[in-house]
Amino acid sequence: METHEIYELIEARRKELNLSQSQLGMLALGQDNSSVIQAIKRGSSPSAHKLEAICNALGLEFYVGRKRSDGETQSSSNQEGSEVPNDFAFVERFDVSLSAGPGTSGENAKKLAPVAFRLDWMREKRLAPEKCVVCGVRGNSMEPLLFDGDLVLLDRRQTDPRDGQIYGVVDIEGDTRIKRIELIDNGLLLRSENPECRTELRHGEDANRVQIIGSLVWSGHSYDASSQTLISQKPRKSTMNHEWILPR
Incomplete structure (x- = not known):
């Protein structure tokens, strides 16, 4: 994939999520600026580390390995999707x-x-x-x-x-x-x-x-159960008068 294709894919997904380039930079790399995205736009190839972080922030798959067939990719996606409860x-x-x-x-x-x-x-x-x-x-x-x-x-x-x-x-x-x-x-x-x-x-x-x-x-x-402590209270004095009925 060419650098300009990577940029177009990132931009399409970013706009779909309604993120600015600076917000994407913060979520992906902790940088409150658009310098990384702009560098890709100018044709500079991002490092694998940065590209993976950007893909993770955008919910895109980052894959390095042997070439997968369309059927294999679709099967993997279906398998992952089947694990998600419908509701x-x-x-x-x-x-x-x-x-x-x-x-x-x-x-x-x-x-x-x-x-x-x-x-x-x-x-x-x-x-x-x-x-x-x-x-x-x-x-x-x-x-x-x-x-x-x-x-x-x-x-x-x-x-x-x-x-x-x-x-x-x-x-x-x-x-x-x-x-x-x-x-x-x-x-x-x-x-x-x-x-x-x-x-x-x-x-x-x-x-x-x-x-x-x-x-x-x-x-x-x-709530952390181990950090919850009971507040000690003095016994309250009863204010009720009881009339006891004893069996004969």
């Missing part, structure tokens, strides 16, 4: 942590095992599984709504910010974060749910540099 859809998950406090760079943005969601629920929410992504939450500034270690489902189609909605974003320094966005004249506010955390202003050109990954549509919280 569930699998959404891609990356090990990017959306910071609920100070930003994190997402430098380890590799693909993890997908997360299954019921198809009827996704249809009810009008979500397209292939245009969603699951990420983790890091920090406490979005408590009590989101906690450190939670998983969140983002709708990648929702990239035009609406006032008061919560979004996963790539901030101006390349940090991946999750915040409630409030729109103001010529800018926006990144607001936390935790009242102890400050609201951050992105004004003018800085506001334009904030890239929306997607809007929050679901969150999941897990």
Whole structure:
């Protein structure tokens, strides 16, 4: 396959997922810029490592080995598809942590095992599984709504910010974060749910540099049984008067 064909394939899939080139760079390589994609466009062949990371981020197959026949490829695809329950859809998950406090760079943005969601629920929410992504939450500034270690489902189609909605974003320094966005004249506010955390202003050109990954549509919280402790309480004094009836 020629370099220009690789570029055309990447671009077609990127646009299908409604990702910018910078967002793809962040998800695939932890780089908040389009330099890798632009280099491919200019005819520079990407390394196998970078190409594999890009394919993983886009949900494309990266294969190196003996040439496979069409029948063999189709058989492999059918076999993989038969393992997927018909009433569930699998959404891609990356090990990017959306910071609920100070930003994190997402430098380890590799693909993890997908997360299954019921198809009827996704249809009810009008979500397209292939245009969603699951990420983790890091920090406490979005408590009590989101906690450190939670998983969140983002709708990648929702990239035009609406006032008061919560979004996963790539901030101006390349940090991946999750915040409630409030729109103001010529800018926006990144607001936390935790009242102890400050609201951050992105004004003018800085506001334009904030890239929306997607809007929050679901969150999941897990509990560690070993860390759960009972709060000791003093026995409560009874305030009821009992009349005992004794057998004769």
